[in-house]
Amino acid sequence: MSTAATTLESIVEALSGVVGNENVISDIDILKKYSSDSSLMPSRMPDFVVRVLTREEVMGVIKIANENSIPVVPRSSGTGTYGTGIPLEGGIILDLSGMKRIPRVDTRNRWALFEAGVTFGELQEELDKLGMQTLNPLLPRKDKSIMSSVLEREPVLSTKTECDEPFRTMELIWGTGEMLRTGAMSVDSIPAEEIPDKTKSDLCSIGGPGIDWWRLLTGCQGTFCVGTIMNVKIFHKPLLQKLVFLPFENLKDAVKPFYAIQHREIGHEAFLLNGYDIAAILAENDEEISELTIKLPKYVIMVNLWGGQFFPEERLAYEEKAINEIADQFHCEVTAGFSAIQDANVRLQEMLNGPWDGDVYWKDRNKGACLEIVFHSGLDKIPAHWELFKKVAGDYGIDTRDLGIYIQPRQRARVCHVEFHIPCSSESGTELENVKAFHRAAFEVLLNAGAFMYRPYYDWADAIYARSGYTFETIKKLKNIVDPGRTLNPGKMGL
Numbered sequence: 364m365s366t367a368a369t370t371l372e373s374i375v376e377a378l379s380g381v382v383g384n385e386n387v388i389s390d391i392d393i394l395k396k397y398s399s400d401s402s403l404m405p406s407r408m409p410d411f412v413v414r415v416l417t418r419e420e421v422m423g424v425i426k427i428a429n430e431n432s433i434p435v436v437p438r439s440s441g442t443g444t445y446g447t448g449i450p451l452e453g454g455i456i457l458d459l460s461g462m463k464r465i466p467r468v469d470t471r472n473r474w475a476l477f478e479a480g481v482t483f484g485e486l487q488e489e490l491d492k493l494g495m496q497t498l499n500p501l502l503p504r505k506d507k508s509i510m511s512s513v514l515e516r517e518p519v520l521s522t523k524t525e526c527d528e529p530f531r532t533m534e535l536i537w538g539t540g541e542m543l544r545t546g547a548m549s550v551d552s553i554p555a556e557e558i559p560d561k562t563k564s565d566l567c568s569i570g571g572p573g574i575d576w577w578r579l580l581t582g583c584q585g586t587f588c589v590g591t592i593m594n595v596k597i598f599h600k601p602l603l604q605k606l607v608f609l610p611f612e613n614l615k616d617a618v619k620p621f622y623a624i625q626h627r628e629i630g631h632e633a634f635l636l637n638g639y640d641i642a643a644i645l646a647e648n649d650e651e652i653s654e655l656t657i658k659l660p661k662y663v664i665m666v667n668l669w670g671g672q673f674f675p676e677e678r679l680a681y682e683e684k685a686i687n688e689i690a691d692q693f694h695c696e697v698t699a700g701f702s703a704i705q706d707a708n709v710r711l712q713e714m715l716n717g718p719w720d721g722d723v724y725w726k727d728r729n730k731g732a733c734l735e736i737v738f739h740s741g742l743d744k745i746p747a748h749w750e751l752f753k754k755v756a757g758d759y760g761i762d763t764r765d766l767g768i769y770i771q772p773r774q775r776a777r778v779c780h781v782e783f784h785i786p787c788s789s790e791s792g793t794e795l796e797n798v799k800a801f802h803r804a805a806f807e808v809l810l811n812a813g814a815f816m817y818r819p820y821y822d823w824a825d826a827i828y829a830r831s832g833y834t835f836e837t838i839k840k841l842k843n844i845v846d847p848g849r850t851l852n853p854g855k856m857g858l
Contacts, residue, residue, distance in 0.1 A: 374431055378413055378455075381423035386414040397456045400443030401732060403789060403799065404821060407449050409436070409456040416461050418534065418542070418591045425589065426540030428455055429850045435538075436852050437585045439479040441506030444735070445820035447515075447584040451854030457589065460508070465489050466556035468597070472565050474531055476556055476594040479510045483718040495597045496716045498529045501634060501769060502644065502725060505718040510593050516581050516818065518771045518780040520632040520667075520715060522625060526596060527774050530577050532566050533593035538846025545569065545576045548594070555592050566594050579841065582818060585852040587845050601631065603670030603679050606708040606715070608698045609690060610660030614746045614768075617662050620693040621742060624666060625776035629685050631669035632715060633772060637662050640767035640784065645704055645711070649728045656764060658703035667715060729765065732789035734802045735782055738814040742779050745770060748814055752783050752805050759801035761785070781814075824857035 378387045388394070389411055399406035410433075415421050428435045434454030441460065443449070450456060462478035465486060469475075470493055477486055484505050487497050498519040503512060513530050521527075532548035534555060547568040548555055558564050569577050580588055611617040617635060624633060636644075638659035639652075646652045668682040690697045700707045719725050726733035740748060753763045767784030783805070787798040806823060810816055810830070819827045828835035835857070842849075842858050849858075 374427070374433070375411075377427050378411070378424060381427070382413055382415055382420050388412040388414070397438070397458075398449065400446060400448055401727070401789075402444055402446040402449075402821065403732060403734065403787075403795070404446035404449055407451055407453065409450045410453050412456045412458055414458045414461055418536070421457070421459070421536050421589055421591055422540045422542060424455065424457060425536055425538065425850065429539055429848045432848060433850070434853050435589075435850050437479075437589045439508035439590075440482075440504070440511045442504055445515075445818070446822075447820065447852075447855060451852075459589070459591075462591065464592075466554070467559075467594075468493060468495070469559070469565070469594075470495060470599075472567050473597050473599070474566060474594045475597050476566070476592065477509065478592050479508060479590055481509055482506055483509055483512070487717055490597060494600050496600050498526050498596055498598060499716065499718070501771065502714060502719040504724055505720065507718065509595065510590050513593065513595055514581050514583070514590060518773055520634060520771070521598070522633050522772045522775055523628075523631065524774045526598065528569075529595040530581065531569055531594045531596060533577070533580075534591050535576075535580065535588040536591060537588055538848060538850040543576070543588075545580075555594075584820075584855045586842065586855050586858050587851065589851065599672050600716075601669050601671050601675065603675040604631070604712070605668045605679060605683070606699075606712045607666055607668060607683075607686060608660075608701070608708065609664040609666070609686075609695055610698065610701070611662045611664070611695065612660065614662050614749055616693075616695070617664055618743050618746065620689055620695055621664055621770075621772070622776055623689045623692065624664070624686065625772050627685055627689070628775060629668070629682050629689070630666035631671075632667040633665065635662060635664050635768075635770040637766075637768045639765060640769055641707075643728050643767065643786075644714070644725050645707060646728070649723070652729045653765070655703060659701055662768075665711070667712070726767070726784055726786070729786040730788050732787050733767075734785040734787060734798065736785075736802070736806055736809060737780070737782050737818055737820070738809065738816050739778050740781055740814055742770070742772065742776050744813065745779060745781055748781070748809055748812060749783075751808055751812055755805045755808050756801060759797055759804070761798070761801055819856050824855075828857060 394408050397412055398408045413424050434452045435457050436450040437457045438448040439459035459479040462480040465477045467476040483499050483503050500517040532546035534544045547564040547566045550562045550564045638661050639656045641659050642652045642655040646655050670679040756763050769782040771780040816827050
């Protein structure tokens with residue numbers, strides 16, 4: 364049955380028939396809140412905000428939008444950092460944040476099933492009851508949707524290969540309003556939480572039907588589908604763990620020890636931060652960040668030695684011995700704290716497996732906002748990228764002491780996720796425009812230097828896809844198949 368409408372009033376009436384009058388919102392003050400995010404990209408007002416609570420409501424709204432050529436931009440997090448949720452062509456903001464069910468946790472197969480609006484804090488509260496923990500990125504925002512994080516390919520702190528891709532299966536809605544389930548969830552259309560009991564599927568297999576849909580869907584910024592429910596890997600809480608630090612004054616000096624730690628599979632979580640980022644996380648107050656940065660080591664490898672569930676004392680003793688051997692080999696030291704923060708390991712240990720708890724996000728604490736450059740690179744190439752980044756910063760008069768770097772090895776350093784952080788004021792003016800110009804220039808310099816920009820965020824899609832051969836043409840063909848009406852998040856990723 365056609366849901367095409369002829370007037371604005373009839374469109375509102377059709378949407379209200381799906382979600383209820385109170386959930387179709389056109390109040391200007393509310394629309395303004397959805398018109399921007401913390402990315403500092405230009406704002407754009409939606410025409411409506413539609414709040415949904417069920418899969419059927421998501422399907423109904425998208426069908427109406429598709430038949431009436433109305434853009435739909437899904438948002439499930441309370442915040443956005445890369446401009447992906449700004450409606451470039453107006454239309455409907457599809458607010459999924461009310462979809463809060465966590466219908467099933469499987470401790471045997473180590474996965475949790477949850478809806479699009481569930482945040483890291485909400486899932487961890489549920490997992491705490493079962494002695495389990497989320498596989499989370501570095502201190503995610505407390506109102507961050509886990510589904511958004513997974514689909515944005517935010518890397519988890521664990522460097523274990525089996526933890527690298529937390530995505531298992533999901534239920535999604537195409538731009539036509541039709542449903543697809545991926546992998547082992549595709550065996551039936553009954554509620555996903557009932558599948559393990561009523562079929563022979565345990566929801567573990569990501570493969571099928573057909574192509575690897577999950578690889579197509581991750582990183583698509585809501586341009587291909589809207590996710591409604593997903594299950595991801597979780598892990599047992601360790602019986603023993605101990606966070607240690609390897610400080611360095613030169614980033615190059617950290618490369619070989621970091622490789623050695625990864626090759627010997629030491630630690631469950633491992634990553635590198637510079638002094639500025641550590642200060643932004645651990646400073647007692649925002650004013651202390653700059654002063655603390657000077658006192659801290661310039662670069663620190665952080666390794667969480669992990670006893671696990673079986674023979675934890677023996678495992679932890681082995682890992683401690685191994686990391687001390689690596690430190691001796693490369694003439695560096697292993698510490699539990701810093702002269703400026705004696706209990707740094709205890710404080711960070713408590714933070715690792717949960718979201719950031721402060722009112723102001725740690726990346727924004729110094730100046731109120733933060734722009735990022737995110738890419739993949741080999742661990743040995745990152746020091747050269749960092750020097751290029753700092754050189755461009757100098758050209759724009761940016762104080763390099765106020766720049767952050769975060770390196771997250773993936774699959775035991777087969778490749779590394781890299782973030783360069785640029786703290787800045789969110790207030791418009793000459794200073795902000797200069798920071799934005801630096802942000803763009805640094806991106807282009809790093810792209811030309813071989814940094815693999817695997818997320819076409821901000822307005823960078825054209826520059827990235829210009830170097831990708833036939834990839835973009837293939838993406839456009841797939842978009843035309845799954846969203847022929849160009850309904851979902853038009854304009855993002857150059858689509």
